[in-house]
Amino acid sequence: MITLANITGSAPKRVLPGFGLSLGISLTFVSLMLLLPMTSLFGQLSGISLAEYWRIITDGRVVASYIVTIGAAAVAALVNAAFGLLLAWVLVRYDFPGKRLLDALMDLPFALPTAVAGITLATLYSSNGWMGRLLDPLGIQVAYTWVGIALAMAFTSIPFVVRTVQPVLEDLPNEVDEAALTLGASDATAFRRVILPHLWPALVTGTGLAFVRSLGEFGAIIFIAGNAPYETEITALMIFVRLQEYDYVGASAIASVVLAVSLALLLAINIWQGRFIKRLHGGRG
Amino acid sequence: MSIRLTNIAKTFGRTQALEPINLDIHDGELVGLLGPSGSGKTTLLRIIAGLEQADAKPAGRIQFGERDVTQVHVRDRRIGFVFQHYALFRHMTVFDNVAFGLTVMPRKERPSSGEIRARVHRLLEMVQLEDFAKRYPAQLSGGQQQRVSLARALALRPDVLLLDEPFGALDAKVRQELRRWLRHLHDELNFTSVFVTHDQEEALELSDRVVVMSNGRIEQIDTPEALYRAPANRFVFEFLGDVNRLEGDVRDGVLTCGDARLAVSELDDGREELLLRPHELKLADAPSDAAQLPVTVTSISPIGAEVRVELEADWLPAPWLATVRHADFERLAISRGQRLYAIPRRWHRFDDATAKPRQATAA
Numbered sequence: 323m324i325t326l327a328n329i330t331g332s333a334p335k336r337v338l339p340g341f342g343l344s345l346g347i348s349l350t351f352v353s354l355m356l357l358l359p360m361t362s363l364f365g366q367l368s369g370i371s372l373a374e375y376w377r378i379i380t381d382g383r384v385v386a387s388y389i390v391t392i393g394a395a396a397v398a399a400l401v402n403a404a405f406g407l408l409l410a411w412v413l414v415r416y417d418f419p420g421k422r423l424l425d426a427l428m429d430l431p432f433a434l435p436t437a438v439a440g441i442t443l444a445t446l447y448s449s450n451g452w453m454g455r456l457l458d459p460l461g462i463q464v465a466y467t468w469v470g471i472a473l474a475m476a477f478t479s480i481p482f483v484v485r486t487v488q489p490v491l492e493d494l495p496n497e498v499d500e501a502a503l504t505l506g507a508s509d510a511t512a513f514r515r516v517i518l519p520h521l522w523p524a525l526v527t528g529t530g531l532a533f534v535r536s537l538g539e540f541g542a543i544i545f546i547a548g549n550a551p552y553e554t555e556i557t558a559l560m561i562f563v564r565l566q567e568y569d570y571v572g573a574s575a576i577a578s579v580v581l582a583v584s585l586a587l588l589l590a591i592n593i594w595q596g597r598f599i600k601r602l603h604g605g606r607g
Numbered sequence: 608m609s610i611r612l613t614n615i616a617k618t619f620g621r622t623q624a625l626e627p628i629n630l631d632i633h634d635g636e637l638v639g640l641l642g643p644s645g646s647g648k649t650t651l652l653r654i655i656a657g658l659e660q661a662d663a664k665p666a667g668r669i670q671f672g673e674r675d676v677t678q679v680h681v682r683d684r685r686i687g688f689v690f691q692h693y694a695l696f697r698h699m700t701v702f703d704n705v706a707f708g709l710t711v712m713p714r715k716e717r718p719s720s721g722e723i724r725a726r727v728h729r730l731l732e733m734v735q736l737e738d739f740a741k742r743y744p745a746q747l748s749g750g751q752q753q754r755v756s757l758a759r760a761l762a763l764r765p766d767v768l769l770l771d772e773p774f775g776a777l778d779a780k781v782r783q784e785l786r787r788w789l790r791h792l793h794d795e796l797n798f799t800s801v802f803v804t805h806d807q808e809e810a811l812e813l814s815d816r817v818v819v820m821s822n823g824r825i826e827q828i829d830t831p832e833a834l835y836r837a838p839a840n841r842f843v844f845e846f847l848g849d850v851n852r853l854e855g856d857v858r859d860g861v862l863t864c865g866d867a868r869l870a871v872s873e874l875d876d877g878r879e880e881l882l883l884r885p886h887e888l889k890l891a892d893a894p895s896d897a898a899q900l901p902v903t904v905t906s907i908s909p910i911g912a913e914v915r916v917e918l919e920a921d922w923l924p925a926p927w928l929a930t931v932r933h934a935d936f937e938r939l940a941i942s943r944g945q946r947l948y949a950i951p952r953r954w955h956r957f958d959d960a961t962a963k964p965r966q967a968t969a970a
Contacts, residue, residue, distance in 0.1 A: 497694035500658055503681050504688040505708035519698045601743055602697050
């Protein structure tokens with residue numbers, strides 16, 4: 323039977339209400355909050371030639387800052403991957419007094435203004451701070467070196483790993499590792515071959531998010547980094563310096579590099595993870 | 608491999624999940640642990656497996672044959688364990704799941720990869736899943752997943768196979784099929800198996816012997832026939848099937864309850880409660896000499912080979928259930944609202960104080 327809806331080609335009514343309205347509001351929000359600032363960033367860049375752009379982003383001091391930032395962020399992300407996994411494990415698998423408190427503590431880096439964290443870390447690790455005084459005689463310098471930068475990055479990004487791994491671990495029934503044990507696997511083998519593969523996508527995503535977050539971190543790092551040119555300057559500082567000099571175009575150019583790297587990484591993780599999840603849920607691997 | 612449990616007890620915090628238990632399971636036997644939830648049956652199974660530790664006091668013992676495994680870790684007990692929700696490794700193919708136990712063996716004992724492949728394919732053939740070796744668990748149905756889990760548990764040729772509500776998560780038809788198939792497999796491979804279930808039909812159909820448990824205690828251990836015919840106490844009787852109750856005063860060998868009367872010459876005077884199975888009730892147009900139990904039919908449901916008829920009467924606090932054969936059903940032309948007479952072929956009575964059963968066959 324031909325109805326009016328068929329003739330006009332309008333879609334059949336959806337069962338779930340509010341699709342048009344909710345999608346519309348979502349897209350408007352995303353446009354205003356995310357896309358508009360990004361567009362203006364690229365708008366700034368339209369004033370310069372490609373050669374000029376290339377010259378700005380490959381300036382020696384800026385390149386040195388890329389290396390410092392990426393290196394420190396990588397170290398911070400790897401450290402967080404290990405300890406974040408451990409923390410998530412402890413929070414999910416065991417019961418102990420103070421568990422709720424530890425759980426709440428995980429979100430502290432999100433809640434704390436990053437500048438406060440930065441000042442606190444700098445005070446602690448400077449040569450006359452509590453930790454600095456202990457480490458100094460051993461010849462370990464944390465404040466004003468790249469170690470300090472990595473430390474500040476690790477502080478601000480630890481929740482990403484914990485909070486992405488935690489729910490996945492909660493979904494993994496105890497029975498699965500019990501099954502591995504009844505089949506004769508050692509604890510280490512059971513972890514490596516049964517538990518870790520399950521957590522792997524979440525762990526990689528969490529580590530990736532932590533890494534990307536560290537790339538853009540500014541407040542927490544700036545007080546502990548020392549900011550010596552070519553040695554402990556991070557990319558975010560280079561952007562800040564350009565802005566101080568009213569060089570908006572230069573700032574935007576460097577910012578676009580950070581943005582591009584972050585976006586590419588997030589996209590790659592998403593695609594890779596999608597494939598893995600599909601296998602778990604029954605699609606062809 | 609026989610299993611012998613001596614004095615096995617378990618407390619969780621302050622609740623006693625298992626009172627000290629002794630249990631002997633013979634070599635090659637298929638034993639069902641049957642009980643309502645919270646009866647301690649799963650705890651007992653997990654203690655046999657080594658997934659749970661029995662209490663240190665009283666010092667219990669678990670023996671597999673001559674081997675004392677009380678202190679042996681689960682991975683060295685040589686058991687196969689099948690979980691209710693399969694617990695398959697979802698990131699591995701069916702093949703890798705079944706091969707897991709073989710591939711994690713210490714390098715010296717591990718079979719060659721060719722031999723592993725051959726063994727896994729034999730196992731998959733046995734569970735009729737040869738064509739599914741490359742699939743992932745999420746691509747299989749529940750019944751297929753449980754078969755994979757069984758093949759995985761059998762890959763190491765365990766002495767003892769333990770199954771925790773293995774068919775609990777499956778639908779009735781698949782459950783029926785897997786049950787028969789497990790029985791067949793058990794008879795063919797001749798391992799010793801213990802399985803947990805809360806489904807009395809499953810326990811009675813599958814087991815050589817059934818261990819009935821409640822509240823952390825073993826109520827009775829017997830063959831399915833003996834269990835049904837001679838239940839040790841009221842709990843076992845009530846748990847193994849539907850029960851009709853008849854409560855009344857006995858005087859001079861006749862039990863009276865409202866306008867219902869039943870000759871019970873064996874009983875002394877006093878208040879009594881009798882229990883009757885639905886299939887032990889006959890329905891008739893007229894009362895018999897021994898029984899005058901007028902009832903009204905309130906609902907009729909033909910289920911398979913028999914018809915279940917629900918009966919009510921003003922002298923009955925709770926409705927009765929009678930199962931009649933189709934032939935009788937048609938002869939009496941039973942319809943809803945019809946008045947009939949129930950005639951017990953047999954009744955049971957449990958003395959709560961001694962928990963000793965008494966039964967009588969009514970004339």
